[in-house]
Amino acid sequence: MTIEQWGVFETVLDGPSSGNPFRDVALSATFSNGADEVTVDGFYDGDGRYLVRFSPPTPGHWRYRITSNAAGLDGLEGGFRASEPTAGNHGPVFVAGMFHFAHADGTPYRPVGTTVYNWVHQPPELYLETLDAVTEAGFDKLRFLVFPQGGNHIAHIPERFPFARTDDGGWDVERPDPEFFQQIDGAVADLLERGIQADVIILHPYDRGQYGLDGLTAEQDATYLRYLVARLSAYRNVWWSLANEYDQHERPEERWDDVFRQLEAIDPYGRLRSIHNWLRLYDYNKPWVTHASIQNGWAVAEPGRAVLYRDAYRKPIVLDEIKYEGDTVERWGNLTPEELVHRFWIATVSGVYASHGESFRDERDSLHIVSGGRFQGTSPARLKFLRRILEEVDGVGLDPIDKWDDDTSTVGIPGRMYLRYLGRRSPGSWAFWLPQGVEGERLEIGDRFRVEILDTWHMTITPVNEIFELDHVGRNAATAPGAVQLPAGAAIALRITRVS
Amino acid sequence: MTIEQWGVFETVLDGPSSGNPFRDVALSATFSNGADEVTVDGFYDGDGRYLVRFSPPTPGHWRYRITSNAAGLDGLEGGFRASEPTAGNHGPVFVAGMFHFAHADGTPYRPVGTTVYNWVHQPPELYLETLDAVTEAGFDKLRFLVFPQGGNHIAHIPERFPFARTDDGGWDVERPDPEFFQQIDGAVADLLERGIQADVIILHPYDRGQYGLDGLTAEQDATYLRYLVARLSAYRNVWWSLANEYDQHERPEERWDDVFRQLEAIDPYGRLRSIHNWLRLYDYNKPWVTHASIQNGWAVAEPGRAVLYRDAYRKPIVLDEIKYEGDTVERWGNLTPEELVHRFWIATVSGVYASHGESFRDERDSLHIVSGGRFQGTSPARLKFLRRILEEVDGVGLDPIDKWDDDTSTVGIPGRMYLRYLGRRSPGSWAFWLPQGVEGERLEIGDRFRVEILDTWHMTITPVNEIFELDHVGRNAATAPGAVQLPAGAAIALRITRVS
Known part of the structure; x- marks a missing residue:
C-alpha cells in the first residue's frame, strides 16, 4: 500500500462489538520509520470496525504496532510506504513569518475563506452544491460546525446527531453516532481534495435550548474531543477552532484553557488551534494558541485598527467574522458587497486576514452562512481577485512597513x-x-x-x-x-x- | 511616634560601616499589628546609617522586629501608631473595574499625567520649577527616569550617578551612591506631598554609550532593583515602570519577565507594574503586569483604535506616549496643541488614558520632556479641563457602550x-x-x-x-x-x- 507524504493512511481492524466499544476499548498505534515515532489514537467506527488513521510526515517506509486492551487487537502490526507528495499537495499549514501561514513544503498559504456553519448537516444535494460553490468561488478555507445549530435562520433539522440520547434526554458522549462522524470525515476529505482548509468548529453556543449540545460537561467535552481528534487529525487540512463565539457559552475561561491543553496533548500533528469570540477576546497570547481567530468587523471598517491585534498577539490574525454580505435586518448581516470587499482590502493592508460570509435570505428562509448553497452575492468574485494578488506575493506575507x-x-x-x-x-x-x-x-x-x-x-x-x-x-x-x-x-x- | 495610614514610617539604625555594607549587611524588618505581618527590606544609606521604611496598610499599633546578619542590628524592636489618614490621603492606587484605577479608600483615580525624563537630574532650581509647573498644570502623574539619560537633547550632565565606578570603567551596583538615591526618594516624596503619582522608570535605553547604564547584567539589575524597592516602595504614590522603550534594549524578553517576577516578589505593597515599548509591545497579558503602559500615538490619532487594546489586555490602558506638543524636527515631537488635546479626548472616548509631554526647544537647547521647567505649550490647560470632566464622573470609569x-x-x-x-x-x-x-x-x-x-x-x-x-x-x-x-x-x- 502506498500513501503520499501528508496523505491519510487508514487501516481497518476487526474487534469486539459487545458492551460499549467506544468506552471500553482503548486503541492506539505507534508508527515508526526507524528514526521518528508517532503515536496516534484509533477509534471505534461501529459494527465491530476499528480504524487507525495516520498522516506520514515524511516519505519512506512506515511500520506500526497496535496497543490495545482488547486482546485481539493488541500487538497487531503492519506497514506501508509513503511516497513523495503529488502535485498540489504542499502539506499541512503552519504559522510562518510570525504573522502568516505556509504549507509544510514552504509554499505560502493566504487564507481567503468563507463560512457555512451547518454545511455538513444539510441534505446531500445541498451539501454538494455548497462544496461546488465554495470551490468555484475560489475560497481556500471553510469554517463549519461539527454540532448542528439550533435557533434563528435554521431551516433544516438534521437527520443525524453526534451522540445517542440518554434516558433522561441528555447526550451520551460515550456513544457517538459513527454515521454522523463519517459525514464530518467526508466533509474534511472533500475539502482536502479541493485544496480547501477545513476550519472545524468543535463547539458552539447556537443551540438556544433546542438540542442541548452546548451544555456538555468538561468530562463530556474531553471524551468528544478525543474521539474527534482520533477521527480527523490525520487530515492535513484540519484547523481546530475550539468554539464559535466562545464567550456566549456559560463556562469559565479556564475550561477553554483546559480544552486547548487537551487538544495540544492529543493531536499528534499540532494542527492550527484557535477560538472565536463574541464580545470578549480570548487571550491569544496563551502558548497553545497558534493564531488569533477574531470576530470584529469594526476592526477593518476603517484602516489603522486591525494592525493593533498584530502588536498585541504577535501571531497571525484571521478576522473570522467581519459581518456578512447580505440583507438581513440584523446588523451583522447586511453589508453591501462593496463594503465587504473594502474590509478585506483594509485587512490586507493591515497585515491581517479576513473571512467571508453571505447572509441573503434564501428560498428556504435561511442564510448561506447557515445552510450553504450557491452564492448570490457579488463579493466572492472580488475576493478571488484579492486572493490572486495575495498568491502573487513573492514572500511569506505582507507586513506594515x-x-x-x-x-x-x-x-x-x-x-x-x-x-x-x-x-x-x-x-x-x-x-x-x-x-x-x-x-x-x-x-x-x-x-x-x-x-x-x-x-x-x-x-x-x-x-x-x-x-x-x-x-x-x-x-x-x-x-x-x-x-x-x-x-x-x-x-x-x-x-x-x-x-x- | 504617629504616622498616618498609608504614610511612610522610617526608622534610622546605626550599624557597621566597614567593608561594603551595601553588599555585606542583610537587613529586614517584620511589622505586625497583631493580625497582619509585613516584611520589608531595609537598606544602607551611607555613613553607618541603615533605614527601614514601612507604609502601614491599616491604622492601629504596629510593632516591628529587625532581622540582620549584623549582630548590632539583629533583634532590634520598636513600634509606632498609625492614625487614620488625613484629608487628601486616599491611599495607594490600584486597578479598579478592570480598565480603571482607584485609591485604596475607593476614590477613583483618573490618570492625566506628563513626562519629564531627567527631572531629578537637573540643578535644584530647575527641579523645583518643574515640580511647581507640573503641580500648577494639574497633572496627577509624572513619569521620570531613575538613571540619567545620554544622547540627543541632553543639555546637562548630572553631578551624581547611581553607582560608584569600577576600576575598568563599569558600574559597581553593589556601591550605590546614597546621595543620588536620596534625590530619587525626595522626588517621590515631593510628588506625594502634591498628590501626584510617581511613575518611576527603573531602566531605559537612552544612554547612547555615554554612561553605560543600559548595559547592566541580569545580576546587576537584581541588585539595583532590590535597593530601589527597599528605598521607594513605602511611598504610596509609586508606580513601577520597568523600562522606557524596553525593546530598544538588547535583552531577551525573558529578562524582562524575570525583572517583573523579582519586583512582584520583593515589593511588599504590590505597587502598579508595567513596562513601556518602542515598536514591540510587551505581552501585557502576563500575570505580573497590572496595566498596559503603551507608546503609540497613532492609536489615538483616529477614533476606534485604542479600544482594541482594552479587548486584548483587559487591564487599564495608559498610552504613556502619544507624541508631544512641540516643534522638534523629529516626528514624535511636533504635534500642535489642538492635536494633542484631540488625542486625549479620543483616548477618553476609547475608554483608555493618555500622558502628556512637551517638546518645544527651550533656551538650554533641550526639551521639556528631557529637562523640565515651565510649560510653554497651550495643551496643559485643556488637559486640566479634561481632568476635571473625568473627576466629575460618578463611577469607576468610562467604558465604551x-x-x-x-x-x-x-x-x-x-x-x-x-x-x-x-x-x-x-x-x-x-x-x-x-x-x-x-x-x-x-x-x-x-x-x-x-x-x-x-x-x-x-x-x-x-x-x-x-x-x-x-x-x-x-x-x-x-x-x-x-x-x-x-x-x-x-x-x-x-x-x-x-x-x-
Missing part, C-alpha cells in the same frame, strides 16, 4: 514590493512615495520600481508605463519624481514592485 | 451618564441618541436626560436648556425627540446625564 505612522497603510516586503490601498478616497493622481520602516531591506537612492493600478472592484490590473527611480531617501520615507495618474472611482490599490 | 459598533465612540456608565466626542467634525446639531450595549443598566422608554455641551478647546461647559425623554429603545440604541444645537467649531463633546 512604517507601522503606526503611515496612516494610509502600506504593506509589503521592505525594499522589494509594496501594496497600498486608497480605499474610499479617489485622488486624481498619486505622487510616488514609499514608507521606510526599521525592519528588512533599506531603500536606497537609485532603486527602481514599477507600479500597477489594481481596481479592487472591477478586478483589473493596469500597469503604469513608467519606471520610478528613488531620488530621495529619508529616515521614514523615500520619493521618486513623477506621479501615477489614477482612474476615477474608489477602491483603487497600487502594487509597487522593485525592478532593480 | 456599544463596543465595535458605535463608530463615533460613546463612553459612559450605562443608563446613567454618557460622554460623546464629536472630534474634528462640526455638525450644526445633534439628534438625541444613545447607544445601548449588553452590559450594565438598560435604557428604558421614559428615561430622562440632560445634556451639556463641552468645548474641549475653549474649556466651556454649556448646559442645554431642555430635558430629553426616551421615546424609543431598540436593541442597540435609544432615541428621544429633539436635537441639540451645536456651536460652530471642532472638538465639541457632549455630556449626557440621567435626571430620572
Whole structure:
C-alpha cells in the first residue's frame, strides 16, 4: 500500500462489538520509520470496525504496532510506504513569518475563506452544491460546525446527531453516532481534495435550548474531543477552532484553557488551534494558541485598527467574522458587497486576514452562512481577485512597513514590493512615495520600481508605463519624481514592485 | 511616634560601616499589628546609617522586629501608631473595574499625567520649577527616569550617578551612591506631598554609550532593583515602570519577565507594574503586569483604535506616549496643541488614558520632556479641563457602550451618564441618541436626560436648556425627540446625564 507524504493512511481492524466499544476499548498505534515515532489514537467506527488513521510526515517506509486492551487487537502490526507528495499537495499549514501561514513544503498559504456553519448537516444535494460553490468561488478555507445549530435562520433539522440520547434526554458522549462522524470525515476529505482548509468548529453556543449540545460537561467535552481528534487529525487540512463565539457559552475561561491543553496533548500533528469570540477576546497570547481567530468587523471598517491585534498577539490574525454580505435586518448581516470587499482590502493592508460570509435570505428562509448553497452575492468574485494578488506575493506575507505612522497603510516586503490601498478616497493622481520602516531591506537612492493600478472592484490590473527611480531617501520615507495618474472611482490599490 | 495610614514610617539604625555594607549587611524588618505581618527590606544609606521604611496598610499599633546578619542590628524592636489618614490621603492606587484605577479608600483615580525624563537630574532650581509647573498644570502623574539619560537633547550632565565606578570603567551596583538615591526618594516624596503619582522608570535605553547604564547584567539589575524597592516602595504614590522603550534594549524578553517576577516578589505593597515599548509591545497579558503602559500615538490619532487594546489586555490602558506638543524636527515631537488635546479626548472616548509631554526647544537647547521647567505649550490647560470632566464622573470609569459598533465612540456608565466626542467634525446639531450595549443598566422608554455641551478647546461647559425623554429603545440604541444645537467649531463633546 502506498500513501503520499501528508496523505491519510487508514487501516481497518476487526474487534469486539459487545458492551460499549467506544468506552471500553482503548486503541492506539505507534508508527515508526526507524528514526521518528508517532503515536496516534484509533477509534471505534461501529459494527465491530476499528480504524487507525495516520498522516506520514515524511516519505519512506512506515511500520506500526497496535496497543490495545482488547486482546485481539493488541500487538497487531503492519506497514506501508509513503511516497513523495503529488502535485498540489504542499502539506499541512503552519504559522510562518510570525504573522502568516505556509504549507509544510514552504509554499505560502493566504487564507481567503468563507463560512457555512451547518454545511455538513444539510441534505446531500445541498451539501454538494455548497462544496461546488465554495470551490468555484475560489475560497481556500471553510469554517463549519461539527454540532448542528439550533435557533434563528435554521431551516433544516438534521437527520443525524453526534451522540445517542440518554434516558433522561441528555447526550451520551460515550456513544457517538459513527454515521454522523463519517459525514464530518467526508466533509474534511472533500475539502482536502479541493485544496480547501477545513476550519472545524468543535463547539458552539447556537443551540438556544433546542438540542442541548452546548451544555456538555468538561468530562463530556474531553471524551468528544478525543474521539474527534482520533477521527480527523490525520487530515492535513484540519484547523481546530475550539468554539464559535466562545464567550456566549456559560463556562469559565479556564475550561477553554483546559480544552486547548487537551487538544495540544492529543493531536499528534499540532494542527492550527484557535477560538472565536463574541464580545470578549480570548487571550491569544496563551502558548497553545497558534493564531488569533477574531470576530470584529469594526476592526477593518476603517484602516489603522486591525494592525493593533498584530502588536498585541504577535501571531497571525484571521478576522473570522467581519459581518456578512447580505440583507438581513440584523446588523451583522447586511453589508453591501462593496463594503465587504473594502474590509478585506483594509485587512490586507493591515497585515491581517479576513473571512467571508453571505447572509441573503434564501428560498428556504435561511442564510448561506447557515445552510450553504450557491452564492448570490457579488463579493466572492472580488475576493478571488484579492486572493490572486495575495498568491502573487513573492514572500511569506505582507507586513506594515512604517507601522503606526503611515496612516494610509502600506504593506509589503521592505525594499522589494509594496501594496497600498486608497480605499474610499479617489485622488486624481498619486505622487510616488514609499514608507521606510526599521525592519528588512533599506531603500536606497537609485532603486527602481514599477507600479500597477489594481481596481479592487472591477478586478483589473493596469500597469503604469513608467519606471520610478528613488531620488530621495529619508529616515521614514523615500520619493521618486513623477506621479501615477489614477482612474476615477474608489477602491483603487497600487502594487509597487522593485525592478532593480 | 504617629504616622498616618498609608504614610511612610522610617526608622534610622546605626550599624557597621566597614567593608561594603551595601553588599555585606542583610537587613529586614517584620511589622505586625497583631493580625497582619509585613516584611520589608531595609537598606544602607551611607555613613553607618541603615533605614527601614514601612507604609502601614491599616491604622492601629504596629510593632516591628529587625532581622540582620549584623549582630548590632539583629533583634532590634520598636513600634509606632498609625492614625487614620488625613484629608487628601486616599491611599495607594490600584486597578479598579478592570480598565480603571482607584485609591485604596475607593476614590477613583483618573490618570492625566506628563513626562519629564531627567527631572531629578537637573540643578535644584530647575527641579523645583518643574515640580511647581507640573503641580500648577494639574497633572496627577509624572513619569521620570531613575538613571540619567545620554544622547540627543541632553543639555546637562548630572553631578551624581547611581553607582560608584569600577576600576575598568563599569558600574559597581553593589556601591550605590546614597546621595543620588536620596534625590530619587525626595522626588517621590515631593510628588506625594502634591498628590501626584510617581511613575518611576527603573531602566531605559537612552544612554547612547555615554554612561553605560543600559548595559547592566541580569545580576546587576537584581541588585539595583532590590535597593530601589527597599528605598521607594513605602511611598504610596509609586508606580513601577520597568523600562522606557524596553525593546530598544538588547535583552531577551525573558529578562524582562524575570525583572517583573523579582519586583512582584520583593515589593511588599504590590505597587502598579508595567513596562513601556518602542515598536514591540510587551505581552501585557502576563500575570505580573497590572496595566498596559503603551507608546503609540497613532492609536489615538483616529477614533476606534485604542479600544482594541482594552479587548486584548483587559487591564487599564495608559498610552504613556502619544507624541508631544512641540516643534522638534523629529516626528514624535511636533504635534500642535489642538492635536494633542484631540488625542486625549479620543483616548477618553476609547475608554483608555493618555500622558502628556512637551517638546518645544527651550533656551538650554533641550526639551521639556528631557529637562523640565515651565510649560510653554497651550495643551496643559485643556488637559486640566479634561481632568476635571473625568473627576466629575460618578463611577469607576468610562467604558465604551456599544463596543465595535458605535463608530463615533460613546463612553459612559450605562443608563446613567454618557460622554460623546464629536472630534474634528462640526455638525450644526445633534439628534438625541444613545447607544445601548449588553452590559450594565438598560435604557428604558421614559428615561430622562440632560445634556451639556463641552468645548474641549475653549474649556466651556454649556448646559442645554431642555430635558430629553426616551421615546424609543431598540436593541442597540435609544432615541428621544429633539436635537441639540451645536456651536460652530471642532472638538465639541457632549455630556449626557440621567435626571430620572
